[in-house]
Amino acid sequence: MRKPDGKIVLLGDMNVGKTSLLQRYMERRFPDTVSTVGGAFYLKQWRSYNISIWDTAGREQFHGLGSMYCRGAAAVILTYDVNHAQSLLELENRFLGLTDTASADCLFAVVGNKVDLSEEAPGEGGQGGGRDPGQAGGGSGGSKQVQLEDAMAFYKKILKYKMLDEKDVPAAEQMCFETSAKTGKNVDLLFETVFDMVVPVILRQRAQAPPQTVDIASAPPPARTRSGCCS
Numbered sequence: 001m002r003k004p005d006g007k008i009v010l011l012g013d014m015n016v017g018k019t020s021l022l023q024r025y026m027e028r029r030f031p032d033t034v035s036t037v038g039g040a041f042y043l044k045q046w047r048s049y050n051i052s053i054w055d056t057a058g059r060e061q062f063h064g065l066g067s068m069y070c071r072g073a074a075a076v077i078l079t080y081d082v083n084h085a086q087s088l089l090e091l092e093n094r095f096l097g098l099t100d101t102a103s104a105d106c107l108f109a110v111v112g113n114k115v116d117l118s119e120e121a122p123g124e125g126g127q128g129g130g131r132d133p134g135q136a137g138g139g140s141g142g143s144k145q146v147q148l149e150d151a152m153a154f155y156k157k158i159l160k161y162k163m164l165d166e167k168d169v170p171a172a173e174q175m176c177f178e179t180s181a182k183t184g185k186n187v188d189l190l191f192e193t194v195f196d197m198v199v200p201v202i203l204r205q206r207a208q209a210p211p212q213t214v215d216i217a218s219a220p221p222p223a224r225t226r227s228g229c230c231s
């Protein structure tokens with residue numbers, strides 16, 4: 001298997017829909033999920049690049065693994081549930097620090113998932129957005145608690161935390177998304193925008209990395225010297 005050219009990591013509280021978003025994009029379906037244990041990845045061929053997309057566990061008990069998964073990441077997708085305000089706060093309090101191990105020019109996307117629940121008419125089944133409403137990250141009702149502007153304000157906090165200048169990075173409007181893994185809304189847009197933006201990061205990472213292998217075919221032949229017994 002060819003080594004991936006770049007890495008994208010999904011982070012966020014349990015139950016916000018990270019696994020569902022990835023399965024919607026990669027497998028074009030919305031299957032039942034079980035809470036992720038540790039982490040898992042998909043490989044995506046984008047243009048001529050091989051990108052690994054890591055799905056991580058939101059559960060507190062796996063928190064320590066997050067910074068390991070983020071090591072060298074070219075992009076991090078910070079995911080919350082639009083119907084659960086605490087899940088956005090958790091990104092700031094618990095998950096942003098995990099990205100310290102990411103690449104220096106790592107890109108950030110902020111994603112509010114489960115918009116279908118707040119778009120449904122009252123009484124149309126707004127209880128279906130979480131497997132265990134009693135736990136952290138669960139309890140998605142049908143009322144939207146987080147607006148896109150809140151996500152954009154959080155994006156600006158990320159830039160401050162990373163000491164990045166707004167003019168050197170993509171604008172908040174480009175990097176904040178509202179999605180539904182259930183209906184597919186904005187899911188392709190999210191991943192494909194991130195893939196497109198990650199390509200220049202991959203190219204920069206490549207240019208900075210020391211060469212791993214010697215290409216014998218393109219190496220110049222060794223200079224012949226006249227010394228030696230047979231010359």
Ligand SMILES: Nc1nc2c(ncn2[C@@H]2O[C@H](COP(=O)(O)OP(=O)(O)OP(=O)(O)O)[C@@H](O)[C@H]2O)c(=O)[nH]1
Nearest residue numbers: 014015016017018019020033035036058114181182
């Ligand atoms: N209505 C609705 N439900 C969703 C959506 N995305 C995920 N869910 C449901 O929310 C629950 C949790 O989804 P997961 O994708 O497993 O959440 P996760 O973020 O991977 O959770 P952890 O692996 O525990 O960190 C499941 O019952 C999903 O079916 C969505 O867009 N809309």
Ligand SMILES: [Mg+2]
Nearest residue numbers: 018019035036
């Ligand atoms: Mg999961």
